[in-house]
Amino acid sequence: MRILLSDGSGLTARQAAGRLAQAGYEVEVLSPDPLALTRFTRCVRRLHRVPAYGTDPLAWLDAALSVWSAGRFDALLPTQEQVAVLAACPDRLAAARVATVVPDFAALAAVQDKVAAHRTLDRVGLPQPPTTVVPEADGLRAWEVFPAYVKLPIGTASRGVVRVEDGHQARRLADELTADGGFGPGGVVVQVALDGPLVMGQSVFDRGRLVASHANLRVREGAGGGASHKRSVDLPEVRDHLTVLGADLAWHGALSVDAILVDGHPRYIDVNPRLVEPGNALRSGVDLVGPLVELALGGAPPAQPPGVPGVRTHQALLALLGAARRPRPRRAVLDEVVAVLRRDGDYRGSAEELTPLRGDVRAVLPSVVAVTAMLVHPPAWRLFASNATANYALSPDGWQELLALAGDPAG
Numbered sequence: 001m002r003i004l005l006s007d008g009s010g011l012t013a014r015q016a017a018g019r020l021a022q023a024g025y026e027v028e029v030l031s032p033d034p035l036a037l038t039r040f041t042r043c044v045r046r047l048h049r050v051p052a053y054g055t056d057p058l059a060w061l062d063a064a065l066s067v068w069s070a071g072r073f074d075a076l077l078p079t080q081e082q083v084a085v086l087a088a089c090p091d092r093l094a095a096a097r098v099a100t101v102v103p104d105f106a107a108l109a110a111v112q113d114k115v116a117a118h119r120t121l122d123r124v125g126l127p128q129p130p131t132t133v134v135p136e137a138d139g140l141r142a143w144e145v146f147p148a149y150v151k152l153p154i155g156t157a158s159r160g161v162v163r164v165e166d167g168h169q170a171r172r173l174a175d176e177l178t179a180d181g182g183f184g185p186g187g188v189v190v191q192v193a194l195d196g197p198l199v200m201g202q203s204v205f206d207r208g209r210l211v212a213s214h215a216n217l218r219v220r221e222g223a224g225g226g227a228s229h230k231r232s233v234d235l236p237e238v239r240d241h242l243t244v245l246g247a248d249l250a251w252h253g254a255l256s257v258d259a260i261l262v263d264g265h266p267r268y269i270d271v272n273p274r275l276v277e278p279g280n281a282l283r284s285g286v287d288l289v290g291p292l293v294e295l296a297l298g299g300a301p302p303a304q305p306p307g308v309p310g311v312r313t314h315q316a317l318l319a320l321l322g323a324a325r326r327p328r329p330r331r332a333v334l335d336e337v338v339a340v341l342r343r344d345g346d347y348r349g350s351a352e353e354l355t356p357l358r359g360d361v362r363a364v365l366p367s368v369v370a371v372t373a374m375l376v377h378p379p380a381w382r383l384f385a386s387n388a389t390a391n392y393a394l395s396p397d398g399w400q401e402l403l404a405l406a407g408d409p410a411g
Contacts, residue, residue: 003293004073005029006064007080008038008047009391011226011315014354015279016079017043019289028071030064030082033391040365041355054395057085057402065096075296076100077289080392083253083274084112088402101295103273105406107249111271113153113399114160115186121268124248126241129194129260129267135187140174143167143190149269151189152182154396163193184396194267196260200227201238202276204291204301205251211291212304213239214281217261220346222318223385227277229319229346230353232284232311238266239306245271254292277315279353284311314347315354316340317367320374321381329378337371 003020007013008029014037017027021043028045029038032052038044048071050063060082068076076098078086086093087102102108111117118131134140140150143164150173152160164170177183198218204211215235222228238259246255254275259266278288284307291301319336326332339345355363366384373380 001074002026002028002072004048004068004071004076005038006076006078006082006086007031007053007392008036008044009033010037010080010389011318011354012275012277013038013079014041015277015282016077016275016289017041018356019278019282019287020293023290025293028073030060030067031391036391037366040362042360042362052391053080053082053085054390054393054398057082057088057394057398058405061085061089061092065092065098068096068098074099075293077275077292077296078102078253079275081274081394082392084108084394084399084402088406099296099298101253101292103249103252103255107251108273109403109406110249111255111273112394113186114151114155114189114270115153117271118189120249121245121271124244126245127265127267128191129269130192132190133187134190136183137174137178140177140188140190141167141171143170145192146170147193149189149191149193150177151191152177152396153184153186153188154394154399191269194260194262196262196267198227199233199235199238199259199261199266200230200276201235201242201257201259201266202278202281202288203242203246203255204288204295205246205253205255206291206295206300207252208247208250210239210243210246210303211295211301212281212286212288213242214278214284214286214288214307215239216280216284216313219312220314220319221322222315223321223325223381224318224389226315226318228316228322229314229350230280230312232280232307232309234306234309235266241266241268253295254288277353279315280311280313281307283313283351283353284308312350313353314350316347316352317354317370317384319346320367320371321385324374324378324381330375333371333374333378 008031053060087105203213216230218227220229256272256276258270286307294301323332323336
């Protein structure tokens with residue numbers, strides 16, 4: 001059976017490809033980058049070049065449908081923000097006989113941008129940090145509770161999220177956003193920063209029925225705000241909240257959330273209408289990828305039990321990139337390399353979820369190239385951390401184009 005992934009650049013795509021190949025599927029991917037992360041693995045048979053998604057999602061869709069029609073694939077799985085254009089164009093998918101799994105566009109629009117997501121979480125009663133939608137610059141200039149996060153409506157992988165520590169920073173950011181047109185029709189979200197560990201919740205739904213869910217803690221932060229090290233946890237409250245949210249939206253497909261744990265209870269700070277890094281879940285006994293294939297093919301996968309808590313995983317590439325941000329970055333990168341090779345510290349008892357090497361030697365190449373580049377020029381970490389996001393992140397203009405196409409169900 002042949003599976004086409006909508007993205008070949010990101011961490012989620014790399015992990016999903018590994019799971020699918022392990023299950024015996026032939027995997028191909030779409031990407032504008034010929035050196036995307038999934039290029040460096042035997043799990044992916046072929047990478048198809050397509051336009052960058054963010055600014056022109058319909059051009060991306062044209063290319064994706066062309067690849068689909070020529071490739072005799074069995075299913076197209078959205079592994080990044082391409083889920084938005086797939087949900088916005090059901091008639092085109094039906095005409096091309098694309099087998100996929102996406103929510104209704106109205107449901108997606110309820111959580112795709114951060115203003116809509118805040119309002120949806122508030123409506124269904126899921127707890128959040130103190131949060132305000134600020135419609136214009138003067139509201140941000142007058143903000144008085146710090147530290148706080150200022151969030152643009154559309155932003156992925158920490159893009160469009162700025163932490164402000166005081167009024168001076170808030171006023172300066174207000175001026176910058178005004179100059180850049182950052183205050184769109186919906187304004188921006190301003191959210192009081194909370195102290196506590198970050199927990200990532202993941203789920204798969206079949207038209208509002210919870211099929212699988214998982215939660216893990218970010219043990220260490222890597223480059224770009226991603227989790228270089230994770231530990232699975234059993235949080236029934238998060239599972240219950242996901243059940244409520246998915247049922248309310250009649251969600252179909254993957255749905256992910258981020259929360260800060262305060263006294264052991266979640267306060268939700270982000271919603272992602274897609275799959276996010278399923279590797280820790282799989283190691284814990286929860287398969288988030290297999291049910292998506294079954295749903296795309298019209299099946300009804302059974303509900304899975306919770307996974308095993310305490311399972312530790314890591315993504316060494318993110319940790320290596322993150323090391324270059326420390327004082328004495330070259331020494332920090334070398335120390336991280338030694339820890340990876342010796343399986344010391346945070347790597348002891350932890351499994352690699354991004355680039356396992358057994359039977360897949362090519363998987364180590366991105367890390368080798370990144371380490372070499374950072375030893376020569378430590379700021380090179382930014383290039384590796386930002387390139388993938390640029391390939392798949394939906395831009396504000398792209399989102400407005402999809403809203404116009406679908407008649408703006410969010411407004």
